[in-house]
Amino acid sequence: MTVTPTMLGQVIISGLLAGSLYALVALGLGLIFGVMRVLNVAHGPLLMLGAYTTFWLFRWFGLNPYLSLVLSMPLLFAVGAVLERALVRRVVDAPELSSLLLTFGVAIALVNLAQLAFTSDLRSVEYLTGSFLLGPFAFSKSRVIACAFAVGITAGAFAFLQRTRLGKAIRAVSQSRDVAQVCGIDVERIHLIAFGIASALAAAGGSLVAVMVAIQPDMGGIYTFKSFLVIVLGGVGNYPGALLGGLLLGLVEQLSSLFLTTQVNEAVAYVLLILALLIRPSGLLGGRAT
Amino acid sequence: MRRWFPPVLVAALALLSVYPLVATGYGIRVMLQLFMWIALAQSWNLISGLTGYVSFGHVAFFGMGAYTAAILITRTGWPWPAACLAGGITAMAFALLVGWPCLRLKGPYFAIAMLGMNEVLRVAASYFEGLTGGGSGLSLPTMHTSVPIYYGMGLVAVLVTALTYLIITSRFGLRLMTIREDEVAAEAMGIDTLRYKLYAFGLSAVAPGIVGGLAARDQGYIEPISVFPLTTTITMIVMALFGGKGTIWGPVLGATLLFGVQEVVWAKFIYLHQLLFGAIIVAVVLLMPRGILGVLQQRYGLPRTI
Numbered sequence: 001m002t003v004t005p006t007m008l009g010q011v012i013i014s015g016l017l018a019g020s021l022y023a024l025v026a027l028g029l030g031l032i033f034g035v036m037r038v039l040n041v042a043h044g045p046l047l048m049l050g051a052y053t054t055f056w057l058f059r060w061f062g063l064n065p066y067l068s069l070v071l072s073m074p075l076l077f078a079v080g081a082v083l084e085r086a087l088v089r090r091v092v093d094a095p096e097l098s099s100l101l102l103t104f105g106v107a108i109a110l111v112n113l114a115q116l117a118f119t120s121d122l123r124s125v126e127y128l129t130g131s132f133l134l135g136p137f138a139f140s141k142s143r144v145i146a147c148a149f150a151v152g153i154t155a156g157a158f159a160f161l162q163r164t165r166l167g168k169a170i171r172a173v174s175q176s177r178d179v180a181q182v183c184g185i186d187v188e189r190i191h192l193i194a195f196g197i198a199s200a201l202a203a204a205g206g207s208l209v210a211v212m213v214a215i216q217p218d219m220g221g222i223y224t225f226k227s228f229l230v231i232v233l234g235g236v237g238n239y240p241g242a243l244l245g246g247l248l249l250g251l252v253e254q255l256s257s258l259f260l261t262t263q264v265n266e267a268v269a270y271v272l273l274i275l276a277l278l279i280r281p282s283g284l285l286g287g288r289a290t
Numbered sequence: 291m292r293r294w295f296p297p298v299l300v301a302a303l304a305l306l307s308v309y310p311l312v313a314t315g316y317g318i319r320v321m322l323q324l325f326m327w328i329a330l331a332q333s334w335n336l337i338s339g340l341t342g343y344v345s346f347g348h349v350a351f352f353g354m355g356a357y358t359a360a361i362l363i364t365r366t367g368w369p370w371p372a373a374c375l376a377g378g379i380t381a382m383a384f385a386l387l388v389g390w391p392c393l394r395l396k397g398p399y400f401a402i403a404m405l406g407m408n409e410v411l412r413v414a415a416s417y418f419e420g421l422t423g424g425g426s427g428l429s430l431p432t433m434h435t436s437v438p439i440y441y442g443m444g445l446v447a448v449l450v451t452a453l454t455y456l457i458i459t460s461r462f463g464l465r466l467m468t469i470r471e472d473e474v475a476a477e478a479m480g481i482d483t484l485r486y487k488l489y490a491f492g493l494s495a496v497a498p499g500i501v502g503g504l505a506a507r508d509q510g511y512i513e514p515i516s517v518f519p520l521t522t523t524i525t526m527i528v529m530a531l532f533g534g535k536g537t538i539w540g541p542v543l544g545a546t547l548l549f550g551v552q553e554v555v556w557a558k559f560i561y562l563h564q565l566l567f568g569a570i571i572v573a574v575v576l577l578m579p580r581g582i583l584g585v586l587q588q589r590y591g592l593p594r595t596i
Binding site: 087094095096097100101102104106107108109110111113116221225267273274277 | 338342344346391392394395396397398399401402403405406407409410413414416417520524527531561562563564565567568569570571572575576579
């Protein structure tokens with residue numbers, strides 16, 4: 001197969017569009033991992049709940065899927081906060097094995113609950129179809145708009161982390177919990193807020209992909225995995241690194257799709273993860289030592 | 291160990307070895323599945339229970355064994371016991387190959403890398419159609435009876451439990467548990483941690499490889515999604531955790547209890563299966579991190595590793 005410059009340009013742009021969503025979702029997972037040292041395996045299932053929120057609001061009330069962000073994010077913030085208070089808080093100081101298994105259990109249970117409540121039928125939000133045409137390139141409208149929202153929300157999250165007192169406190173806990181505590185930061189409250197924000201970011205991702213892909217109870221697992229890949233690429237605790245990692249993953253996936261069948265392309269992310277873990281475990285930009 | 295335990299164990303094994311003489315076909319199939327789960331949970335326990343390195347992709351070795359055995363049986367006409375053994379050896383070789391880089395990764399990194407390995411294998415099994423039949427799978431010649439498989443599975447379950455006993459009561463086991471408790475301290479004490487983790491990982495892949503082959507032989511048909519499902523990994527983890535990870539009898543107890551409950555009760559609530567598994571994992575992690583056996587040990591003052 002010959003690759004023309006037009007095709008290359010098309011996949012690069014598609015890659016960046018997809019990557020912005022990966023970055024948004026991964027930022028949430030990275031936040032929890034950085035602040036609490038917990039790998040939240042239930043991050044993808046939380047995204048799935050966000051997607052269903054958008055779907056039902058659209059189905060019942062005809063609510064614009066992008067407007068539903070205003071509801072899905074606070075809703076999942078609350079779900080995340082409850083999860084943190086009820087379960088995750090108890091294993092923060094336990095060996096990593098415990099938190100990993102605990103959130104794994106939560107993930108399985110959430111997926112099964114979604115199957116019971118919503119059935120396993122594939123759902124879709126048929127809202128925005130068609131493409132923008134720009135010269136030789138065509139961009140799916142839903143992806144362009146999702147990318148714009150993802151960039152906006154991610155920028156908002158960064159501004160929050162960089163500028164506000166609360167954001168600074170979160171970063172402080174992420175850098176050193178003990179020192180933060182000595183400085184008078186209520187670490188438990190920061191954990192709660194970070195978990196809530198991370199869940200809200202997952203929900204935002206879910207609401208945005210709801211317009212683009214089939215919604216089903218086990219759609220989330222792949223996002224947990226890809227988000228983990230993104231934070232490994234970017235470096236743990238390195239939040240700007242997560243952006244770079246997300247864009248890189250999007251690009252690599254789109255580029256490899258030129259040469260590989262869809263089925264094999266699924267494995268690209270996994271191969272990339274294993275390579276990244278082995279070659280540069282501290283991330284592209286360097287992060288905290290693992 | 292209590293004095294009554296060895297005679298009871300011998301009696302139980304003797305009963306199980308004559309069970310096929312009186313059992314129905316259904317009874318034999320149920321028991322052979324129980325043996326399979328004991329072997330799988332016990333194998334997961336060998337790496338994850340002893341060293342603390344959680345493998346989220348252990349079903350990969352099951353699938354690897356299933357495909358190796360099925361390919362040898364259908365394409366080269368190997369007798370099935372040899373093919374299943376070859377499945378175990380292939381799985382071990384693969385574990386050593388993958389473990390050499392991946393066991394340097396700590397905590398969640400290792401867990402996720404294993405998850406990834408399983409996905410890559412599943413895709414590979416679909417992709418190399420010439421060898422594996424791709425998505426349409428492989429059919430094996432039919433068997434008239436499951437009795438040989440019953441003995442095969444039972445033997446693997448007994449051997450892997452015996453292996454766990456030997457490891458836990460040896461210096462090797464002590465080294466593994468030292469790695470689990472504090473890897474840096476283990477290294478400071480001169481333990482070549484990577485080497486011992488690698489040994490444990492390799493050993494933990496043998497039994498899944500063999501039972502994968504046996505299961506393929508028994509079911510007569512395999513395809514990528516039937517031998518690499520994440521739910522199998524979940525089930526073995528839940529069984530080992532529920533019984534008590536890092537012990538000899540915990541995985542046996544966990545597999546027996548959960549499999550029994552599953553056969554009797556949950557067959558009626560098939561839709562709640564995963565929810566209950568998830569709830570069990572959460573409850574065990576929060577309330578009894580050492581499993582049912584841990585609770586019993588505490589109550590009756592038994593040694594902590596049995």
